[in-house]
Amino acid sequence: MSNSTIMYGIKACDSMKRAQLWFTDHGIDYAFHDYKKSAISRTVLENWASQVGWEILLNRAGTTFRKLASEQKEDMTQEKAITLMLAQPSMIKRPVLEREGKIVCVGFKPVEYEALFAS
Numbered sequence: 001m002s003n004s005t006i007m008y009g010i011k012a013c014d015s016m017k018r019a020q021l022w023f024t025d026h027g028i029d030y031a032f033h034d035y036k037k038s039a040i041s042r043t044v045l046e047n048w049a050s051q052v053g054w055e056i057l058l059n060r061a062g063t064t065f066r067k068l069a070s071e072q073k074e075d076m077t078q079e080k081a082i083t084l085m086l087a088q089p090s091m092i093k094r095p096v097l098e099r100e101g102k103i104v105c106v107g108f109k110p111v112e113y114e115a116l117f118a119s
Contacts, residue, residue, distance in 0.1 A: 005030040005104075008040070009094035015108045019095045021112060028117050034091045045082045048096065051103045054078040057085065057093055064090040 007023070007030045009016040015060070023030055033040075048057055058081045059065060065073070065084075085091045097105040097116075105112050 004099070005069055006098045007031070008035055008092075008098065010034060010036045010090065016095055019108045019113075022108070023115055026113075026117060035092060040086070040089060040092070042082060042086060045085055045092075049078055049082065049101055050098045052106055053079040056106050056108040057081070057096070059091050059093040062090060063111055064088050 002114060005028070007016075007019060009019070009032075011032075011034050020032070042064075045057070058076070068084075093106050095106075096103060102118055
């Protein structure tokens with residue numbers, strides 16, 4: 001299924017629910033990977049970071065990140081960000097859409113979805 005879309009995220013997230021509803025409303029099939037339930041590997045996160053940048057992937061607006069101690073937030077690097085995201089997958093921005101092994105969108109962005117899935 002090389003042309004299928006995989007939506008990565010967390011089931012109980014509002015952004016995920018909006019994205020899933022958008023896909024359903026537009027009749028678009030996708031596979032769902034809950035990285036809180038099924039985990040995500042360092043290799044996958046490193047690959048994503050090489051494609052879109054760790055700064056895009058790290059959810060700094062979320063409660064989990066905001067609750068970190070100041071020293072954990074300081075001097076952020078890719079290695080530090082990936083370690084945090086592995087330890088607490090809620091720190092990965094969502095959803096992450098992947099098609100044919102490439103990240104096509106991070107976050108729920110209906111305008112970008114329209115462009116990606118226009119047929």
